[in-house]
Amino acid sequence: MIELKVEGMMCGGCAGTVEKAIKRVDPNAAVTIDLPTGRVNVETDKDSKAISEAIEAAGYDVAA
Numbered sequence: 421m422i423e424l425k426v427e428g429m430m431c432g433g434c435a436g437t438v439e440k441a442i443k444r445v446d447p448n449a450a451v452t453i454d455l456p457t458g459r460v461n462v463e464t465d466k467d468s469k470a471i472s473e474a475i476e477a478a479g480y481d482v483a484a
């Protein structure tokens with residue numbers, strides 16, 4: 421399980437974009453997004469760097 425803090429998500433559309441970006445890395449990932457806090461939990465066996473890079477490529481910042 422990877423826990424990330426993603427900055428810049430303002431609405432459900434943003435959350436959907438982030439989820440899609442993650443699923444491009446791992447189609448089987450289980451993604452939980454808490455919009456108010458920006459907390460994103462990802463159930464995956466991919467490494468967190470690949471997930472973070474995909475989120476950043478989609479236009480959002482991942483806090484370290």
Ligand SMILES: [Cu+2]
Pocket residue numbers: 429430431432433434435
């Ligand atoms: Cu949005």
